[in-house]
Amino acid sequence: MTAAGAAGPAHVEESSLVEIDDLKVHFPIKSGLLFDRTVGHVYAVDGVSLRIKRGETYGLVGESGCGKSTLGRGLLRLVEPTSGGITFDGTDVRSLKGEQMRLFRRRIQMVFQDPMSSLDPRQSVESLLVEGLKAHGLHKDKAEVQKRLKSTLDSVGLPASALHKYPHEFSGGQRQRIGIARALVLGPELIVADEPVSALDVSIQAQVVNLLGDLQDSLGLTYLVIAHDLAVVRHISDTIGVMYLGSLVEEADGDQLYERPLHPYTRALLSAVPIPDPQVEDRRERILLAGDLPSPADPPSGCRFRTRCPWSRSRCTEERPELRVFDNSGQRVACHFAEEILSGELTMHEVRAELVRPDADRAPDVGAELIQTRTDLPAP
Numbered sequence: 001m002t003a004a005g006a007a008g009p010a011h012v013e014e015s016s017l018v019e020i021d022d023l024k025v026h027f028p029i030k031s032g033l034l035f036d037r038t039v040g041h042v043y044a045v046d047g048v049s050l051r052i053k054r055g056e057t058y059g060l061v062g063e064s065g066c067g068k069s070t071l072g073r074g075l076l077r078l079v080e081p082t083s084g085g086i087t088f089d090g091t092d093v094r095s096l097k098g099e100q101m102r103l104f105r106r107r108i109q110m111v112f113q114d115p116m117s118s119l120d121p122r123q124s125v126e127s128l129l130v131e132g133l134k135a136h137g138l139h140k141d142k143a144e145v146q147k148r149l150k151s152t153l154d155s156v157g158l159p160a161s162a163l164h165k166y167p168h169e170f171s172g173g174q175r176q177r178i179g180i181a182r183a184l185v186l187g188p189e190l191i192v193a194d195e196p197v198s199a200l201d202v203s204i205q206a207q208v209v210n211l212l213g214d215l216q217d218s219l220g221l222t223y224l225v226i227a228h229d230l231a232v233v234r235h236i237s238d239t240i241g242v243m244y245l246g247s248l249v250e251e252a253d254g255d256q257l258y259e260r261p262l263h264p265y266t267r268a269l270l271s272a273v274p275i276p277d278p279q280v281e282d283r284r285e286r287i288l289l290a291g292d293l294p295s296p297a298d299p300p301s302g303c304r305f306r307t308r309c310p311w312s313r314s315r316c317t318e319e320r321p322e323l324r325v326f327d328n329s330g331q332r333v334a335c336h337f338a339e340e341i342l343s344g345e346l347t348m349h350e351v352r353a354e355l356v357r358p359d360a361d362r363a364p365d366v367g368a369e370l371i372q373t374r375t376d377l378p379a380p
């Protein structure tokens, strides 16, 4: 039985387009004059299991360096996984070779963060779009190609005249539309969007997010959206996975994760997202994470998060928590003490939580206060 199969969310029984099982991507660290000695490894992805249902958006969040992009690239085998299983629509991706691999790549396309650096400035939009078709031998019928290019541009809200222009002639948002068109032109089933809106102005982000939603509805696409920003992922994701130092620490339906974050890392991430309602914003708890993200070349023993966790106990040093089903809601969490933390039974130790109390009788700058110990932590 697979790891996720053993302890997977309710949606495992539904049709999964992507199944990732205990995936590991370890990059060797080389040394010596000829860089021929392996002196260690960067554990970029270190045992991730997840399912992406056909037609859904799976949002993967976590701080920079936690392994999100490597997971996305490993799925396409743009980096070769060290171990683990990847199944796409029932096909074992890791066993594909040559022509089979080429055909598979057409079914999954990537959209990158910075359209300016992912689009060659010397190529016209037409040439950028035809490039993918050429790689798959789909460029021979010129009339058919023109029809395809124009309808693809139309689907991303760009006029046919854009074909003869160059990337620098477009705004950031339009360039990202070209990046999306380039992914769409091959008719993929899954799009891996790596920080698709992070390089854009906030006012433009919503337009691109809406476009992705419209395309999903009209074309039945499945998305893996990678982002460091929970606010972006919340609006588009059916399921959200939270990554920390190469591992998935929590997974839940979008609303569930916001209503009842279980993992201390998710709680800390959510406590940093601004809430538009000033009354709620004033009352809520903020958890400040102590210290920096440890190096993925030298991860802590046991729970990877324990060095920054205000609730960690000795068991966390000794035993790495499995991603397990929390209750019959399907929410999964990798924390030994999720139940005790949620109920308030477990005391934070050496807490560094920034708290604004609802009944504060102090000046409004109380947010800066650091409290030492708090036992009655409410669910955020």
Ligand SMILES: Nc1ncnc2c1ncn2[C@@H]1O[C@H](COP(=O)(O)OP(=O)(O)OP(=O)(O)O)[C@@H](O)[C@H]1O
Binding pocket: 027, 042, 043, 044, 062, 063, 064, 065, 066, 067, 068, 069, 070, 071, 228, 296
């Ligand atoms: N080709 C590589 N060789 C060696 N180390 C790598 C390679 N690619 C990524 N890494 C390392 O793997 C870790 C995870 O990187 P990754 O880019 O997947 O993280 P991320 O969460 O996507 O962060 P970001 O949002 O900054 O891209 C980082 O420590 C990174 O330096």
